[in-house]
Amino acid sequence: xxxxxxxxxxxxxxxxxxxxxxxxxxxxxxxxxxxxxxxxxxxxxxxxxxxxxxxxxxxxxxxxxxxxxxxxxxxxxxxxxxxxxxxxxxxxxxxxxxxxxxxxxxxxxxxxxxxxxxxxxxxxxxxxxxxxxxxxxxxxxxxxxxxxxxxxxxxxxxxxxxxxxxxxxxxxxxxxxxxxxxxxxxxxxxxxxxxxxxxxxxxxxxxxxxxxxxxxxxxxxxxxxxxxxxxxxxxxxxxxxxxxxxxxxxxxxxxxxxxxxxxxxxxxxxxxxxxxxxxxxxxxxxxxxxxxxxxxxxxxxxxxxxxxxxxxxxxxxxxxxxxxxxxxxxxxx
Amino acid sequence: xxxxxxxxxxxxxxxxxxxxxxxxxxxxxxxxxxxxxxxxxxxxxxxxxxxxxxxxxxxxxxxxxxxxxxxxxxxxxxxxxxxxxxxxxxxxxxxxxxxxxxxxxxxxxxxxxxxxxxxxxxxxxxxxxxxxxxxxxxxxxxxxxxxxxxxxxxxxxxxxxxxxxxxxxxxxxxxxxxxxxxxxxxxxxxxxxxxxxxxxxxxxxxxxxxxxxxxxxxxxxxxxxxxxxxxxxxxxxxxxxxxxxxxxxxxxxxxxxxxxxxxxxxxxxxxxxxxxxxxxxxxxxxxxxxxxxxxxxxxxxxxxxxxxxxxxxxxxxxxxxxxxxxxxxxxxxxxxxxxxxxxxxxxxxxxxxxxxxxxxxxxxxxxxxxxxxxxxxxxxxxxxxxxxxxxxxxxxxxxxxxxxxxxxxxxxxxxxxxxxxxxxxxxxx
Numbered sequence: 038x039x040x041x042x043x044x045x046x047x048x049x050x051x052x053x054x055x056x057x058x059x060x061x062x063x064x065x066x067x068x069x070x071x072x073x074x075x076x077x078x079x080x081x082x083x084x085x086x087x088x089x090x091x092x093x094x095x096x097x098x099x100x101x102x103x104x105x106x107x108x109x110x111x112x113x114x115x116x117x118x119x120x121x122x123x124x125x126x127x128x129x130x131x132x133x134x135x136x137x138x139x140x141x142x143x144x145x146x147x148x149x150x151x152x153x154x155x156x157x158x159x160x161x162x163x164x165x166x167x168x169x170x171x172x173x174x175x176x177x178x179x180x181x182x183x184x185x186x187x188x189x190x191x192x193x194x195x196x197x198x199x200x201x202x203x204x205x206x207x208x209x210x211x212x213x214x215x216x217x218x219x220x221x222x223x224x225x226x227x228x229x230x231x232x233x234x235x236x237x238x239x240x241x242x243x244x245x246x247x248x249x250x251x252x253x254x255x256x257x258x259x260x261x262x263x264x265x266x267x268x269x270x271x272x273x274x275x276x277x278x279x280x281x282x283x284x285x286x287x288x289x290x291x292x293x294x295x296x297x298x299x300x301x302x303x304x305x306x307x308x309x310x311x312x313x314x315x316x317x318x319x320x321x322x323x324x325x326x327x328x329x330x331x332x333x334x335x336x337x338x339x340x341x342x343x344x345x346x347x348x349x350x351x352x353x354x355x356x357x358x359x360x361x362x363x364x365x366x367x368x369x370x
Numbered sequence: 371x372x373x374x375x376x377x378x379x380x381x382x383x384x385x386x387x388x389x390x391x392x393x394x395x396x397x398x399x400x401x402x403x404x405x406x407x408x409x410x411x412x413x414x415x416x417x418x419x420x421x422x423x424x425x426x427x428x429x430x431x432x433x434x435x436x437x438x439x440x441x442x443x444x445x446x447x448x449x450x451x452x453x454x455x456x457x458x459x460x461x462x463x464x465x466x467x468x469x470x471x472x473x474x475x476x477x478x479x480x481x482x483x484x485x486x487x488x489x490x491x492x493x494x495x496x497x498x499x500x501x502x503x504x505x506x507x508x509x510x511x512x513x514x515x516x517x518x519x520x521x522x523x524x525x526x527x528x529x530x531x532x533x534x535x536x537x538x539x540x541x542x543x544x545x546x547x548x549x550x551x552x553x554x555x556x557x558x559x560x561x562x563x564x565x566x567x568x569x570x571x572x573x574x575x576x577x578x579x580x581x582x583x584x585x586x587x588x589x590x591x592x593x594x595x596x597x598x599x600x601x602x603x604x605x606x607x608x609x610x611x612x613x614x615x616x617x618x619x620x621x622x623x624x625x626x627x628x629x630x631x632x633x634x635x636x637x638x639x640x641x642x643x644x645x646x647x648x649x650x651x652x653x654x655x656x657x658x659x660x661x662x663x664x665x666x667x668x669x670x671x672x673x674x675x676x677x678x679x680x681x682x683x684x685x686x687x688x689x690x691x692x693x694x695x696x697x698x699x700x701x702x703x704x705x706x707x708x709x710x711x712x713x714x715x716x717x718x719x720x721x722x723x724x725x726x727x728x729x730x731x732x733x734x735x736x737x738x739x740x741x742x743x744x745x746x747x748x749x750x751x752x753x754x755x756x757x758x759x760x761x762x763x764x765x766x767x768x769x770x771x772x773x774x775x776x777x778x779x780x781x782x783x784x785x786x787x788x789x790x791x792x793x794x795x796x797x798x799x
Contacts, residue, residue, distance in 0.1 A: 070571070149687055169689035170573035171643035190691065192573030230573060253570040254578070289559070 061360035065177045065184040068193035069234040077202065077238060084203050084349070084356035091127070091352055100359060101130035104161040108134045109151065110187070111167040116322055116347065117187050117197075121164045124354035130162070148172060152179040161362060165189075170227075183361040185354075191225050191286075197321050198231035200353040202239065204342050205276055207349075208317055213240030218270050218312075219261075220246040221280035221302060221329045224253055225287070228321045229280055233259050246270030248302065250291045267302050271312045279304050279320045279330050295328045305331040309340075317342050374398045375789065376411040380419035380750070384426065384740035385723035395424060397746040400789035405740055419750055422783060426726040426738050427459025427747035430703060431627060432603055432675035434524070434696070436767070437483065439468025444680040444767045446480075450488030452700040452766040454793035456676075457749035457782040460491040460737055461700070462729075465502070466524035472497035472508045477516040489792040491747070493519045493733070495549060498537055504528050507537050511544045519733040522549035522603060525650055525679075525695070527585055529555050534589065538596035547599045547732060550589055552610065553651055557581035562691055564607075564637050564652040572643065574690055577652050579607040586610050590617045593624060601732060602626040604677055606651040608661035615670040625732055626670065629677030630699055630706040631772055633662040639772055645686045645693035647772045649677070666724065667716045673732065674724040676703040680768030697772040702759055704751065705778035711753075712779050718753075748786040750794075755781045 060079055063071075090096065106125040110118050118134060125132040137151065148167070155163065156179075163184045165173050170190030177184040188194040206212055217236050223229045223245050236243045243261045245252065256263050264270030271277060282298065292298050304318065318334060318341045326332045335341055378394040382405065394409030395402060430453065436443035444452075446463075453461050463480070465471035471480060471494055484492035496518035500506045510521055521541065527550055528534045534550075541548050561577035563569045569576045586602055590613065593600035605611060605626050614626050631649055636659045639647040647653055665671045679696025686693050699706075707725060710716040730738030737747045761774040785793035 148689065167689065169691045171691075172689040174643055175687075175689055190573050190689070191575075227573060230571070253576070254565055255567040255570045258567040259570065 061363075064361075065186075066195050066357055066361060067173050067177060067184065067186045069195045069198050069231045069238070070193065072238065074238050074240070077199070077235060080199055080353070080356050080360060081203050081206060083359060084199070084352045085207070087352035087355040088203075088207075088349065091348070096127050097129065098127060099129040101125065101128040101161075101362060104130045104362060105159070106130040106132045106162040106164065106358070107155060107158075107160040108132065108164045108187075109137065109155070109166070110135070111137045111165075111172070112188070114166055114187070116350070117166065120347070120350040121185075121187060121354050123351050124358055125162070127351070128355055128358055130358070148175065149179060152176050156180055162358060185357060185361065188227050191227050191230070193231045194227040195231050196350070196354055196357060197228045198235040199357070200346055200349040201232055201278065201319060201321070202235055203349045203353055204319065204346050205317065208342060209275065212236065214242075215275040216242045216244065216273065217276040217278060218244045218246055218274040219278045219280065220267065220270065220304065222251045222282045223247050223256070223280065224251045225283040226280050232278065233261055244270050244274065246302070248292070267308050268311050271308055274312050274316060276317050276319060277304060277309065277312055279318070281321065281323065282325055282329050295325075299328055303327070303329050303331060304334055306334060309334065316340070319343065319346060321346070373789065374403070374414035375417060376409065376414040377417045377419055377424055377748070377750070378409070378411060379421055380424035381421055382740060383423050383718065383722060385719045386426075386727040386739040386741065388719060389740065390719060392421070395740065395748075397786070397789045400746055402740065402742055402744050402746050404742060422750055423753050424740070424748060424750050425722055426740055427749045427785060427787065428457050428704060428725045429460040429462070429729040429733070429735065429738050430458045430676045430678070430700065431462045431673050431729040431733065432629065433461050433463055433678035433700060434466060434680065435463045436680060437467065438480070442767070443682050445487070446484045446492060447487040448765065448767045449700070450490045450492070452698075452764065453490045454785045454787075455765050455782065456701040457704045457751055457785050458490060458676075458700055459747035459749065459785060459787045460493060460735060462493050462495055462519060462733065464522065464524040465495055465497040470497050470502050471495075471518075472500050472502075474509065474512050474516045477513055477518055481517050490787055491737070493517065493735070495520045495522045495524075497521070498523050498528055498548065499533065502526050504530055504533060507533070507540060510541060510546055514544065514546060519735070520547040520549050520601070523551065525551055527551045527553055527555060531588060531592065535592045535596065538592055538598040538600070542596050542598035545599065547601055549601045549603050550585070551650075552582045552586050552602050552605060553577070554581045554585040557584065560691075562648060562652070562695075563640055564654045566637065566655060568637050568640065572640070572690070579609055579654065579658070582607050582651055583610045583613060587613050590614070590621070590624060594621055597623065599623045600625075604629045604632065604651060604675065605665075605671060606632045606662070607654050607658045611661055611665040611670055615665065615668075618670065625672040627673040627675050628662055628666065628671045629675050630703055631677065631697055633659060633666060634706045634709060635659070635772060643690045644772075645688065645690055646697055646770050646774075648690060648693055648695055649679075649697055649772070650695040663710065663715050666710060667720070672724065673729045674703070674707050674721070676700050678766075680766055681770045682768055686770050696770065698764065698766050698768055698770055700766060701764055702771060702773050702778075704749075704782060705757065705759070705780045706773070708753065708780040709778065746786060746789040749782060750784040750786075751780060751782045753780055755779065757781050
């Protein structure tokens, strides 16, 4: 059920040959919630082509030439901000990174004030990461350009879910019908929320595996099967998606120790045995080796897609940048 | 020099006596002189009430004010204007000011300021603990003498059970009313909306209903042991109401309030991070909301309050977790309460009792009844007139209402305090 249409585009010479016509009608990418199966497929198709282009020698395109992309990060991040920066630069945009320290957010007015300041600079795309849920949504209401949510609190991280989906689709050839187990700190994870929404939209069977203290109480309402026993949760699954234990967000007693957590919920070969033989291992990074994932498993080139996820990240972000800017009147060439 | 006004052709509704009949009411020297179906003007100035409801002025038992310390949010003067427009003649203000109302001199100062600047009666509640820190009790008996009508730590619960137990035992000697904010701060933690599917989807830290229920359960046991008067300021969830309902069967010294937003809205009002719908306790599920309506109908909930909590734009235009709690409510209290009547859920007399005589009884106020010799604190309102809540019409300094745009029925035509018209008056059809 894809809306893609494989006729070559005339609008943008730099867009990969054979790319589908722009058919992404949202002004922003604030979350996976609200996206349809065909819109997700459209973004993945677009990203697929960028994967191929990024593997070639000349990676630079001119689709976003003359456009300004601002990366506004209220939380420290290396891989996501680098990935967005690279994506923007490969499309020819002028990319500006703004890191806002935690101390200045606590003064309160920063978010709206920053939006006003940015508005005056006329950016075309704003990539925002913020420690509080809903911050990207709030910014999108106050700013006159496309906003991409690069992670807001424990709410959503849509480009992570898209890059995970792309990784799965390229390895498995499909998403629908697969059984995916998302394991670990679901409660504090925006990656888990976005992935659950996306995988459900694409027709996968989603399981979550975690101790009850790391699960929202209404978990089942998101259309997932809940497991507290990792062996049961991993049984016969196609994809094992590990999450980072977010100890910096844990105030109070969620777990007795990382040692006990690793014993019962950390991914090692022993627990992996019950999954399908060709089960793919994923992790959004950065990993806590020996906490949620055993080092050997993480580095197993035959089973781990962790490095591939990083590669897909750049392609997916290029696709999202294209989809959002094409919508606003096409590229300036 | 005596002034006399005759309110004639009114639908007299007095929850205290159960009176609901057409008649008149004579006001002389700021007090009610006469009331009944056959009252005549006898030369007094006549106000034709056009058959509209004339009831005791509302008594709002729970409002926050910004004076002293946060005058940009609400002054006693602006609070008075907003109250008057809402048909409220007595407002009980919370001690969460800066400085906190925890000393006799501060209570006296607030009362003087209120008398000089505000048109409605303002009565303060004093803090239970010094600085609202939950540690040392205030000079409660002296504060009562100075005019404090009850004691509360406002938007903070007294969390320490040992402190609460001692406060209760001490308060029982002076028959003081203790008012508790029903939320255990440890269980609520950094939560900002009720636990459930919506909070999970929005990724907002949750507050479980148990944070409310457990604190009330604890307090009810302590209150029974201390034999003190105990009041839950704003109840919001079904299981807490169950606990109060059961306890009321054997303890007549406990009572319970509800803010209008907890029976008029549910968690869905938060929608996509609407910070005006961020309240404490949080808006709950639809099942909880329905349980609130039932509890008002069966009398488990004694009083309806505005929970008026003015917050400036800067405190609300933030990501949900960083935004301040609270919604204003003085100007919307009556029409929202009347929804209960219009929907056929609670009879009019019962709705108005929760806004007049019940709070008056709990607080020991003279007002709240249509009865000879009582203060002439009155509200005249059109019970049925369709209206719409509109932000730009608010008199309150802060505009953070969770109800902007809501269609309602019922409008205040005139508000009278001590015989003086403080709102409306010119064009009572």
